[in-house]
Amino acid sequence: MLLISVVDAPLAELLHQYGAPLRLFFIGVMQVHDAVAGKLLTPWLWLLLLLLFVVARLRRWPHCTIWLVALLTIISSQGLRNLLAVYSNRPRPWQVFEHIAPDGSFWQAAGRFDAFPSGHAAGAAGLLLPWALRFPRARPWLLGWLGLICLGRVVLEYHWLSDVVAGAALGLLLTCGWELATGWLRPRPVGT
Numbered sequence: 001m002l003l004i005s006v007v008d009a010p011l012a013e014l015l016h017q018y019g020a021p022l023r024l025f026f027i028g029v030m031q032v033h034d035a036v037a038g039k040l041l042t043p044w045l046w047l048l049l050l051l052l053f054v055v056a057r058l059r060r061w062p063h064c065t066i067w068l069v070a071l072l073t074i075i076s077s078q079g080l081r082n083l084l085a086v087y088s089n090r091p092r093p094w095q096v097f098e099h100i101a102p103d104g105s106f107w108q109a110a111g112r113f114d115a116f117p118s119g120h121a122a123g124a125a126g127l128l129l130p131w132a133l134r135f136p137r138a139r140p141w142l143l144g145w146l147g148l149i150c151l152g153r154v155v156l157e158y159h160w161l162s163d164v165v166a167g168a169a170l171g172l173l174l175t176c177g178w179e180l181a182t183g184w185l186r187p188r189p190v191g192t
Contacts, residue, residue, distance in 0.1 A: 125171020
C-alpha cells in the first residue's frame with residue numbers, strides 16, 4: 001500500500017522525464033525475454049513439463065516435483081493475474097501520461113485497463129522461482145533476470161512499481177504454495 005500511495009506516481013514521473021537513457025537497454029532486455037518466453041510458454045511446454053515430471057518421478061529423482069511446480073505456477077500465475085487485472089482496472093503509466101486515463105488509481109470509472117498486477121513479472125516469477133528455490137547456485141542469475149524484467153516494465157512505463165512487486169509476489173506465493181502442495185509426490189530416500 002505504501003508503494004501505491006507514496007512511490008508509484010513520483011517514480012513514474014521521474015522515469016518519464018529522465019529515463020530516456022535507460023529505455024534502449026530495457027527495450028533490448030524485454031525483446032530477449034519476450035522472444036524466449038514466447039517460445040517457451042506454450043501448451044507444448046506444459047505437456048513437456050508434465051512428461052518430465054512423470055519421467056523424473058518414475059526414475060525417483062529427488063527434485064522430480066520441480067517440473068510439476070513450474071507447470072502449476074506458470075499456469076496459475078497467469079490465470080490469477082488475468083482475473084486480478086480485470087478486477088483492479090488500473091491504467092498503465094503511459095496511459096496516464098497520454099491522458100487516456102485521469103490518474104493511476106484502481107477501479108477506473110471509464111476504460112478497460114489491465115496494469116495490476118504485472119503479467120510479465122508474474123510469468124517470469126512463475127518460470128524462474130521454482131528453480132531459484134531449489135538450486136542456490138543458480139539463484140543470483142535467476143533473481144537477477146527477474147529483477148531486470150520487473151525494472152524494465154517500470155522504466156518502459158508499462159507498469160507502476162507496485163504492479164511489478166505484486167506480480168512477482170504473486171509468482172512467489174504460488175511457487176511456495178505449489179512447492180508445499182506437491183511435496184508428498186517426491187520419492188522418499190531408499191531405506192527410510
